[in-house]
Amino acid sequence: MHRREFLAALPWTSVWPYASSLTTSGLPMGTGRLLQRAAAASPRLRITEMELIPVRVTGRTTWLNLRLTTNQGLTGLGEASLGRRTELPDLADCFALVRGESPFRIEQYRQRGWARASAGDRVRATAFSAIEQALWDLVGKALGASVSDLFGGRLRDRLGVYANINRATSDRTPEGFAANAAAAAEEGVSSVKAAPFDGFPALTQPTAEVQAAADLGVACVAAMREAGGDQLAIKIDAHSFFDVPLSIEIARRLEPYALSWYEEPIPPTRVADTRAIKEAISQTMAGGEFLFGMEGFALLCQQQAVDIVMPDVKHCGGLIEARRIAALADLHGVLVSPHNPSGPVSTAVSVQLCAAMGNFDLLEYQWGEVAWRGELVDPPERFVDGTIAVADGPGFGIELNDALAREHA
Structure with a gap:
């Protein structure tokens, strides 16, 4: 047959x-x-x-x-x-x-x-x-x-996305972050993410050095807000550089800039400490980008230590496991925003996953690294006004552009 x-x-x-x-x-x-x-x-x-x-x-x-x-x-x-x-x-x-x-x-x-x-x-x-x-x-x-469709049928034909501008920001100054936030907003993006605390010194370094790094990160966020305007949602990934007191201090310093979320100020495996931070600050908390399996996310969800979990189909165990994680999160009132600072293939995979996910929030995509990104797959990847369409074709709905892939091998 x-x-x-x-x-x-x-x-x-x-x-x-x-x-x-x-x-x-x-x-x-x-x-x-x-x-x-x-x-x-x-x-x-x-x-x-x-x-x-x-x-x-x-x-x-x-x-x-x-x-x-x-x-x-x-x-x-x-x-x-x-x-x-x-x-x-x-x-x-x-x-x-x-x-x-x-x-x-x-x-x-x-x-x-x-x-x-x-x-x-x-x-x-x-x-x-x-x-x-x-x-x-x-x-x-x-x-x-x-x-x-194999996962129960799509709930939406287009998905909201946010632009991760971090890797495209080689100028790690407030001016550099501001320029890319404004450029993304001009393209119709309504939500961006950056990691302005990258390169943060170890907390054992002199207090003045730690304070200077904190001041620079906060200044970068302030510049992004000014450049992007009040309507631009700004997400900040702290890449687990802080301890609990500094996480709370930085979050409070960032309150005037109305973050849409505050991501992983400490490793998400420290569930009790993550929950303590969440209870002490006003921002939405997100985390879990490198955790594996439903077991890896269980305590975060059960203890509601974050508002949003971020399984990555490349690292969490694949599509079945991502769905199990989403179901677990849904049981505890936690949203899902898959981690995806990745190429067009992972994005196509994640789009199919999220299209059939009831507690989906937003999908990440890597903004601004290379102009030819969208052409690497057929049909080409396209983002329109902060959204991406759910492909209708079989499987993930794409094929790789082998000729372009060979050009950049």
Whole structure:
């Protein structure tokens, strides 16, 4: 049976259930059965190859994409970007778990690789997550369905996004941050994020040095507010440079600039301290960008230590796990704004995830690094007035522009 015919023959309610009707696997009820039946209907479809496609962007950024290929010519994309890395040796171990297997056996892959992926090594977690992404792209293409439809159906046709201007801001002065905040706002962006406290000295350094760094960071935020105007939402990522007292002090100094959130002033694994900061300040708190698995987010959500969690599909365990994290957050009244300072592939993956997520807030994207970013995928990635459209095509709805990728390999 052709896969599209197979899909059409299934009962509608078993394929597209209500989005909130999740099983413990993080999938809508019926989707797991769909994958099992699709695998049985396509017994000869097997994964045969993996290709790693690094795209060098700037001195700080490499987009590390991968492509899985089947014996029938179907391909699935994932992204494993991790700083400047152009290789990820752990991908070979993860690929070994799916080589010769049906792409529909996603839960089998998760069970085979989970112990190693969840052991606390970010590189392993990223490799594991990237393969899982590519499996979903393959499944969607095999069935002729978007991944958001496999996750219960989209709740929205466009997603709100915020522009992370941090890596594009090479001038780390108030003037540099102000210029990029204003430029993003002129493009129609309504929300930006920056990390003006990057390079903060260790708190064991002389008090005058710490105070000077704090003053500079606050001045950068003040300049962004002045340049962007009152309507621009400003998010600040503190990258865990502070302790509890300094986190509270900085937050209070930033109150005149009306932040839309204050992100990770300390590591989010310090849940009690994070909650203490949240209770002491007026700003919305966000965090969790590098946490892995539902277990990694459990205490943050259960104790409501933050208002918004930020799972990253590249690092949290993949799409199924991101959905489980979102369901956990929803249970405790916490919103989800996926971390995504990434390339167009990860953004396309995250768009499909968020389209079917009830407690979605905003999606991050990396602004202003290179002019050719949007052309790296087909159809091209486009942001309009602070939003991105949910692709209609099968899988993640994109293909990689191989010619452009080779130009920047």
